[in-house]
Structures are given as structure tokens and as C-alpha cells.
Amino acid sequence: MTEALxxxxxxxxxxxxxxxxxxxxxxxxxxxxxxxxxxxxxxSRSAARKMAHANRAWKDRGLRAIGTALLERKDHILAANAxxxxxxxxxxxxxxxxxxxxxxxxxxDALVKALENLATLPDPVGNVVRGQTLPNGLRLRQINVPMGxxxxxxxxxxxxxVDIAGLALKxxxxxxxxxxxxxxxxxxxxxxxxxxxxxxxxxxxxxxxTVDEFGRDGxxxxxRARGRVDVLIPRGGRDLIQSVVTNSSVPVIETGEGNVHxxxxxxxxxxxxxxxxxxxxxxxxxxxxxxETLLVHSGSTVLPAVAKAxxxxxxxxxxDDRIRxxxxxxxxxxxxxxxxxxxxxxxxxxxxxxxxxxxxxVDHIRTWSTGHTEAILTNDLANAERFIADVDSAAVIxxxxxxxxxxxxxxxxxxxxxxxxxxxxxxPMGLTxxxxxxxxxxxxxxxxx
Amino acid sequence: MTEALxxxxxxxxxxxxxxxxxxxxxxxxxxxxxxxxxxxxxxSRSAARKMAHANRAWKDRGLRAIGTALLERKDHILAANAxxxxxxxxxxxxxxxxxxxxxxxxxxDALVKALENLATLPDPVGNVVRGQTLPNGLRLRQINVPMGxxxxxxxxxxxxxVDIAGLALKxxxxxxxxxxxxxxxxxxxxxxxxxxxxxxxxxxxxxxxTVDEFGRDGxxxxxRARGRVDVLIPRGGRDLIQSVVTNSSVPVIETGEGNVHxxxxxxxxxxxxxxxxxxxxxxxxxxxxxxETLLVHSGSTVLPAVAKAxxxxxxxxxxDDRIRxxxxxxxxxxxxxxxxxxxxxxxxxxxxxxxxxxxxxVDHIRTWSTGHTEAILTNDLANAERFIADVDSAAVIxxxxxxxxxxxxxxxxxxxxxxxxxxxxxxPMGLTxxxxxxxxxxxxxxxxx
Numbered sequence: 001m002t003e004a005l006x007x008x009x010x011x012x013x014x015x016x017x018x019x020x021x022x023x024x025x026x027x028x029x030x031x032x033x034x035x036x037x038x039x040x041x042x043x044s045r046s047a048a049r050k051m052a053h054a055n056r057a058w059k060d061r062g063l064r065a066i067g068t069a070l071l072e073r074k075d076h077i078l079a080a081n082a083x084x085x086x087x088x089x090x091x092x093x094x095x096x097x098x099x100x101x102x103x104x105x106x107x108x109d110a111l112v113k114a115l116e117n118l119a120t121l122p123d124p125v126g127n128v129v130r131g132q133t134l135p136n137g138l139r140l141r142q143i144n145v146p147m148g149x150x151x152x153x154x155x156x157x158x159x160x161x162v163d164i165a166g167l168a169l170k171x172x173x174x175x176x177x178x179x180x181x182x183x184x185x186x187x188x189x190x191x192x193x194x195x196x197x198x199x200x201x202x203x204x205x206x207x208x209x210t211v212d213e214f215g216r217d218g219x220x221x222x223x224r225a226r227g228r229v230d231v232l233i234p235r236g237g238r239d240l241i242q243s244v245v246t247n248s249s250v251p252v253i254e255t256g257e258g259n260v261h262x263x264x265x266x267x268x269x270x271x272x273x274x275x276x277x278x279x280x281x282x283x284x285x286x287x288x289x290x291x292e293t294l295l296v297h298s299g300s301t302v303l304p305a306v307a308k309a310x311x312x313x314x315x316x317x318x319x320d321d322r323i324r325x326x327x328x329x330x331x332x333x334x335x336x337x338x339x340x341x342x343x344x345x346x347x348x349x350x351x352x353x354x355x356x357x358x359x360x361x362v363d364h365i366r367t368w369s370t371g372h373t374e375a376i377l378t379n380d381l382a383n384a385e386r387f388i389a390d391v392d393s394a395a396v397i398x399x400x401x402x403x404x405x406x407x408x409x410x411x412x413x414x415x416x417x418x419x420x421x422x423x424x425x426x427x428p429m430g431l432t433x434x435x436x437x438x439x440x441x442x443x444x445x446x447x448x449x
Numbered sequence: 450m451t452e453a454l455x456x457x458x459x460x461x462x463x464x465x466x467x468x469x470x471x472x473x474x475x476x477x478x479x480x481x482x483x484x485x486x487x488x489x490x491x492x493s494r495s496a497a498r499k500m501a502h503a504n505r506a507w508k509d510r511g512l513r514a515i516g517t518a519l520l521e522r523k524d525h526i527l528a529a530n531a532x533x534x535x536x537x538x539x540x541x542x543x544x545x546x547x548x549x550x551x552x553x554x555x556x557x558d559a560l561v562k563a564l565e566n567l568a569t570l571p572d573p574v575g576n577v578v579r580g581q582t583l584p585n586g587l588r589l590r591q592i593n594v595p596m597g598x599x600x601x602x603x604x605x606x607x608x609x610x611v612d613i614a615g616l617a618l619k620x621x622x623x624x625x626x627x628x629x630x631x632x633x634x635x636x637x638x639x640x641x642x643x644x645x646x647x648x649x650x651x652x653x654x655x656x657x658x659t660v661d662e663f664g665r666d667g668x669x670x671x672x673r674a675r676g677r678v679d680v681l682i683p684r685g686g687r688d689l690i691q692s693v694v695t696n697s698s699v700p701v702i703e704t705g706e707g708n709v710h711x712x713x714x715x716x717x718x719x720x721x722x723x724x725x726x727x728x729x730x731x732x733x734x735x736x737x738x739x740x741e742t743l744l745v746h747s748g749s750t751v752l753p754a755v756a757k758a759x760x761x762x763x764x765x766x767x768x769d770d771r772i773r774x775x776x777x778x779x780x781x782x783x784x785x786x787x788x789x790x791x792x793x794x795x796x797x798x799x800x801x802x803x804x805x806x807x808x809x810x811v812d813h814i815r816t817w818s819t820g821h822t823e824a825i826l827t828n829d830l831a832n833a834e835r836f837i838a839d840v841d842s843a844a845v846i847x848x849x850x851x852x853x854x855x856x857x858x859x860x861x862x863x864x865x866x867x868x869x870x871x872x873x874x875x876x877p878m879g880l881t882x883x884x885x886x887x888x889x890x891x892x893x894x895x896x897x898x
Binding site for chain 1: 501587589591594679680695698701702718720721725732815833838839842845846848849852853859860870872885886887889891892893895897
């Protein structure tokens with residue numbers, strides 16, 4: 001699972017200008033769409049029941065069958081994708097959006113490789129979370145079981161179709177997909193291939209279904225399917241996620257933005273500071289764990305070296321007045337406004353502010369952070385401990401790059417996304433986060449006194 | 450934490466007929482109320498930061514200080530409560546509702562005892578969930594940390610005020626309360642006592658706040674306070690919970706109903722079946738883990754004995770035609786309708802249906818269950834395993850009473866409630882479920898390659 005599959009910027013798929021053929025269902029009333037979507041969810045529930053019984057070997061056969069089918073039908077997929085891309089181009093869709101919409105042989109190969117990686121991972125289902133024998137002899141264990149019906153609402157990136165289906169199937173779930181309609185032809189082709197492949201190994205085709213044909217009404221019906229859909233995962237830009245979070249009565253797992261901070265304490269080593277800042281800002285600026293704001297302690301002596309290294313790497317520094325005054329004249333900067341503290345640039349830009357204390361740094365972070373990842377660079381043990389305790393984010397890092405907040409890097413195997421909410425999952429989410437738990441209590445006639 | 454504090458039936462506090470004095474804030478517009486509630490949430494955030502730093506000993510001192518204050522100011526509490534009860538009586542409030550509204554010396558003592566029990570429990574905060582050292586030397590651990598700001602919306606049961614505040618504080622959170630306005634005078638008195646007690650031990654008074662003065666608009670504002678409130682816990686009847694689940698953009702933990710089933714397999718022992726059914730139905734019929742439907746395998750020979758025992762205990766049996774035909778003439782029954790399969794009686798009533806197989810039993814359960822608890826009584830190992838695997842409920846029990854689905858019985862210490870949702874927590878919830886996690890990554894300059 002590469003980050004590119006997961007982190008998207010806030011661009012909409014612009015349904016209104018899509019020229020894919022209008023499906024027969026377009027005339028349906030919202031109530032009719034809701035009935036149709038709920039019927040799909042009920043078929044998904046039946047399929048989920050079968051998926052929950054499939055052991056790891058069976059599910060892995062399904063993932064590999066999907067991989068094989070994707071390779072065998074590559075030409076068909078690329079032809080469908082070419083239609084979507086041509087339509088997008090005709091609509092004047094932006095280049096970055098067209099790029100996300102486009103599948104290539106290499107991208108299909110990468111999807112197949114990700115499925116193969118999923119097949120090598122342990123099965124989260126059946127893992128015993130905890131257990132004990134009670135004084136009255138009851139044997140108690142809490143185990144991971146599949147969520148059941150997982151739904152995903154995402155933008156016009158057809159690789160997400162395969163990605164999220166693979167994750168859901170590996171964790172024993174059935175999945176209902178709603179992709180951006182600008183990718184409708186590609187998604188339709190992919191869903192047929194996935195369903196056929198599942199059937200070849202005896203898994204239920206209905207474990208993968210789509211509501212794309214119902215457009216926005218379909219997405220809205222999914223959000224109202226509480227009790228029928230167990231969890232809804234929005235994947236995409238800020239607007240999409242906020243819309244789902246606000247409108248869904250189905251529980252949502254939010255994978256959010258990263259307005260990531262590094263605090264450069266006065267005791268931080270210069271070489272380490274330069275290395276980490278360069279890595280955190282320039283290794284892959286477009287992803288959510290890249291640093292966006294550097295907070296520099298007023299006692300730090302390494303700021304000039306860090307600033308020069310970042311400038312040499314092409315980073316635009318958006319600085320406050322005190323940082324400007326502390327830098328040599330030769331270091332080019334632009335003046336920061338309050339907006340910079342709030343901005344997730346996802347580009348070669350960095351906001352830089354001076355603070356007089358660790359407390360001031362923490363206050364800045366608490367004001368502006370999205371709760372994704374924050375790091376401190378320091379050689380002061382007490383400050384490291386206080387930073388860890390005081391910063392309320394999914395990941396808190398001491399003396400390492402913020403780029404490590406990633407399921408793959410942290411050893412979780414596949415990554416569903418990085419949760420910035422506090423309920424259910426926080427930080428990098430692995431397959432286990434697509435499961436729930438069940439208590440199993442076994443006795444021989446015990447009653448309660 | 451007794452079940453009586455947690456499980457409530459669907460009676461509303463009937464705000465419109467309350468005769469408690471109209472507060473000065475009643476003229477505020479919804480926008481003004483929202484601003485006021487958000488300001489309360491922001492003070493709660495500051496208090497939460499202090500609570501997160503309080504170690505176990507300090508928090509336990511706070512709980513005990515609250516207990517002492519409740520005892521010292523018992524007369525004051527009872528006087529305030531008498532006003533609410535008198536107003537309720539004047540409004541014609543039903544007796545069962547008045548009973549829930551009423552505090553007595555004994556009930557205050559029970560609250561203090563529950564606080565003392567909380568103080569004896571381990572602190573969930575700081576527990577290491579998992580950890581490892583990565584190949585690159587990064588030290589990784591995921592620890593439990595407080596949620597932050599917990600809000601609760603509940604009905605006119607003033608004991609919930611103390612109960613939920615104690616749970617939230619013990620787990621290092623700040624809490625915002627919205628109780629039923631029929632208990633407004635009692636809640637106002639309690640909140641002042643709680644806040645004062647926290648201050649006496651140096652904990653922030655704002656760790657306990659109320660939005661009761663804003664009425665329904667206050668509750669609505671709480672539900673919109675996403676980002677300010679970390680989790681919202683509705684406690685009360687079905688209507689209250691459904692309303693919160695549907696309208697809240699703040700993540701919700703739903704503690705739900707229990708339409709609990711027992712499947713009497715043909716191999717079940719008669720004595721065990723009689724004991725467990727009597728216990729599960731009659732020991733405390735008004736709570737959520739009491740059995741509501743008995744499914745009897747058509748090959749079972751113990752039905753008459755079970756039915757006679759239940760009748761002797763005063764249980765009304767709502768039976769289908771096949772059960773009626775299988776019972777001796779002397780066993781009194783009433784005919785079941787489909788509504789019986791859906792009903793959580795919470796009383797000395799039991800629906801009884803005959804099924805021809807374990808699969809039919811599971812199908813019935815999947816159709817009608819609320820996903821709380823189901824049990825099988827059997828001596829057949831394969832059937833036990835299939836029931837465990839096939840039933841998708843928070844707790845699945847083999848050969849024991851359904852009454853064991855309870856945080857106290859299952860060794861969790863205090864109980865926040867029984868979650869029937871799949872996200873975050875499922876089944877009995879302990880203090881840990883009022884925490885989230887934080888990843889802590891420690892290195893010495895590691896960057897990502």
C-alpha cells in the first residue's frame with residue numbers, strides 16, 4: 001500500500017460535468033435509490049457472513065485470484081480507463097486530477113503487488129485480544145472478528161477501488177464502494193473483475209459491490225444505512241471527508257489531514273536537525289506526514305544551518321519577524337501570515353516561527369495542529385518527556401523524521417489510512433482496525449447470584 | 450456501578466412541562482447558545498489537559514473528595530432533589546420516572562461507594578498497548594491516553610451525573626454534562642459539589658461542567674461540537690440514543706438495547722436449561738442482559754420442564770403454534786405475534802419459538818437480535834463452535850446465563866455501559882474505553898530512506 005493510494009488533496013470529481021453515459025437508474029427518486037442501496041447492503045450482509053467464515057488461506061487465494069485477473073484483463077481495464085480520461089480531458093479536468101484518474105500498466109502492476117503483500121500478512125480475524133478464567137469457572141476471551149459490511153466513499157482514483165476492496169476482504173469483510181463518477185467506466189470494469197475473481201475461488205461475488213450507478217444519491221443512502229453498514233470510510237480530500245463526517249449516521253473512520261510540526265529545542269544537535277528537517281520536508285512533500293511548520297526555540301543556534309539547507313533543497317520559508325531577524329541576510333524568506341500556521345502546504349513550503357519555550361511550542365501546536373504527528377528535536381530528557389506528555393496527537397516523535405508515521409514504516413503491514421480521530425483507531429491503521437471484537441463466554445451451567 | 454445506573458427505558462424527561470424556574474439563558478438564540486457551549490468546551494479542553502497530567506493517586510484523591518463532599522452535603526442534595534420530585538409530581542410524571550428521578554440517603558451512599566470502587570481500580574492511562582524496536586533502532590510504543598473532552602447526554606436520573614463524572618475523571622478526562630431538565634435542580638447542586646471537591650485537591654473545577662441551563666439547544670450544540678468534544682455518550686432510552694446517533698457529528702459511543710436470545714439445542718441438559726433460563730429471565734428482568742426470546746430445537750425434550758419452571762416463577766410465555774402444541778395443556782401461554790420477536794420486554798415476559806436447526810436459530814437471531822448477547826445451551830461441541838462463529842453479537846455465551854454480560858461480572862471493574870456498536874468498543878465497556886491511544890516514537894536522528 002503506497003501512500004499515493006491513500007492521501008489525496010481536496011479536489012472533487014466534479015460529477016456534474018461527467019460525460020459517461022447516464023445510467024438507467026438516473027431517473028430514480030432518492031427514496032428508490034435508498035431502497036436499492038439498502039438491498040445492496042443486505043446482500044453485502046449475506047456475503048459478509050460467508051467472508052467471516054473464510055479462513056486466511058481462502059481469503060488469500062481470493063486476493064491472488066484478483067491479482068491474476070487484473071493482469072489478465074489489463075487491456076480491458078486500460079481501455080475503460082482511457083474512456084474516463086478522455087472524458088475528463090474533454091471536460092477540462094486539471095492535470096493533477098487526470099493523473100490520479102489515470103491507470104497505467106505500471107500502476108496496475110503496483111496494485112497487484114499490494115494485493116500480494118496483503119496475502120502475506122497475518123489474518124487479524126481470530127486474534128485473541130484478552131482472556132481469563134473467572135473465579136466461577138467461566139472461560140472468557142475477547143477475539144477480533146470482521147466488522148461485517150464496510151463501505152467506502154472516495155474520489156475519482158480507480159486504484160482505491162482495488163486497494164480498499166483488498167483490505168476489506170483480507171479482514172473478512174464485505175465492501176460497498178462508491179467512487180468518484182469521473183472514474184465510473186474504470187470502476188465498473190474493476191468491480192466486475194473483482195467479483196468474477198472471488199467467484200472463481202468460491203468466495204461470494206457480493207463481497208464486492210458498488211453503488212456508483214446511483215451517483216450522489218447512492219452516497220447519501222450509504223451514509224443513512226446505519227445498522228446495515230457497519231463502518232464508512234471516506235477517502236479523499238478535506239471536503240469529501242468533512243461532508244461524510246457531518247452527514248453520516250453510519251459510524252465513520254476519518255483519515256485526516258496532517259498539519260505536522262517539528263519543535264527545534266535549543267539543545268538539538270545541528271547535524272541531526274538538518275538531516276531530519278530535510279527528510280521531513282523534502283523526501284515526499286505531497287503526503288500527510290511531511291512537516292509543515294518548524295517551531296524554533298529562541299535559544300537555538302542551529303537555525304541558520306537548517307534554513308540554509310532547506311533553501312538549498314528548494315524549500316520556500318514562510319517566517320515570522322523574529323525568525324527573519326535571526327537569519328543571515330542571504331537566506332531568502334517570505335513573511336508568514338496567520339494563515340501559514342494553519343496551512344498544510346503538501347509542497348516545498350515550510351512555515352517557521354520562533355518560540356521562547358517548550359510551553360509556547362506546545363501552545364502553538366495545540367492551536368494549529370490537526371493532531372496527526374508532531375516531533376521534538378532535543379537532547380534534553382525532561383523536555384522530551386514533557387513534549388511527549390503534552391502534545392495531544394496521534395504520533396509524537398523524538399529525534400526522528402515525521403515521515404515515519406506510516407503503517408508500513410511502523411510495522412503494521414498494510415495501511416488503511418492514518419486516523420486523526422480518537423475513537424476506534426488513532427494514527428496508522430492496519431488490518432486489525434477493520435475488525436471489531438466479540439466476547440466469548442463458555443461455562444457449564446453458571447448462573448448469576 | 451450497578452446496572453440500575455446504566456440501563457434506562459425509553460421515557461423522556463418531558464422538558465416542555467417542567468416547572469423549574471426558567472433560567473436567564475432561555476432567551477438566547479441557538480447561535481448564542483452554540484457560542485456559549487463551545488466556550489464551555491474550550492474551558493473543558495484546558496481542564497482536560499490538566500487532568501491528563503494528573504497521576505492515579507491525584508485522580509483518586511479527587512474521587513474520594515467528591516465522595517466526602519456528597520456525604521457532607523447530603524441534606525442540600527436531598528432538598529434540591531425534593532424540588533425536582535415535587536415538580537415532577539405536580540406535572541403528573543409517571544411513578545417509574547419519579548423513582549428514577551428520586552435520590553435517597555441510600556442512593557447517595559451507593560454513589561459514594563461506586564466512587565470508592567473507582568478509586569481502587571487501576572489507571573487506564575499510560576498502559577502500553579504494544580511496542581517494539583524497529584530494525585532502524587526506532588523505539589515504538591502505543592499507550593493509552595485520555596480521550597480529552599467527554600460529553601454525556603442523559604435523562605432525568607441525577608445519579609448518572611455523579612456516575613459518568615467519576616468514570617470520566619478516573620480515566621483522565623474532563624466531562625460536559627447534559628441531564629434531563631426534570632432533574633435540573635438536583636444536577637445543579639451536584640455539579641457545584643463536584644467542582645468544589647475537585648478544587649480542594651487541586652484538580653480543575655472545569656473538569657466537570659454542565660450545559661443544562663441551555664436546555665435542548667445546549668444538547669444540540671454539544672452534538673455539533675466536533676473537534677471540541679472528543680466523544681459523546683448518550684445514556685438513556687432508545688429515543689434519546691437514536692436521536693443522538695442520528696444528529697451528532699461528534700463521534701458517539703452507543704450503549705444500546707438487549708433483545709437477548711437463548712437457543713436451547715436438543716442436546717442441552719434439563720437441569721442446566723431450567724437453571725439458566727430462570728436466572729436469565731427472572732433474576733433481574735428489567736436490565737438489558739436478561740433473555741427476551743427462547744429458541745427451542747424441535748428435537749429438545751426439556752421444553753416442558755423449562756416452561757413449567759418459568760411459569761412457576763411468574764413468567765408469561767409468548768409462544769408460537771409449534772411450541773404451544775409441544776407443551777402440556779396445563780402450561781398457560783399467550784400466542785406470539787411477530788412483534789414479540791422484536792420486543793425487549795424488560796419484564797417477566799418471554800417469547801418462545803421452535804426452530805428445526807441451529808441454522809434456523811441463527812437466522813432468527815440475525816433477523817431480530819440487537820447484537821447484545823446470545824447464548825446456546827448444548828452438549829454438542831460442533832454446535833457450540835458453529836453458534837460462536839455464526840452469531841454476530843457483542844457477547845456469545847455457551848452454557849451460562851446471559852446475565853454475565855456485565856462489566857463487573859466479566860472483571861472490567863467499573864462499567865461505562867454495554868456497547869452494541871462495532872466501532873471503538875463492543876460489549877461491556879470499562880475505563881479503558883474512555884481512553885484513546887498515542888504512538889510514541891523515539892530515535893536518535895533516524896530519517897526515512
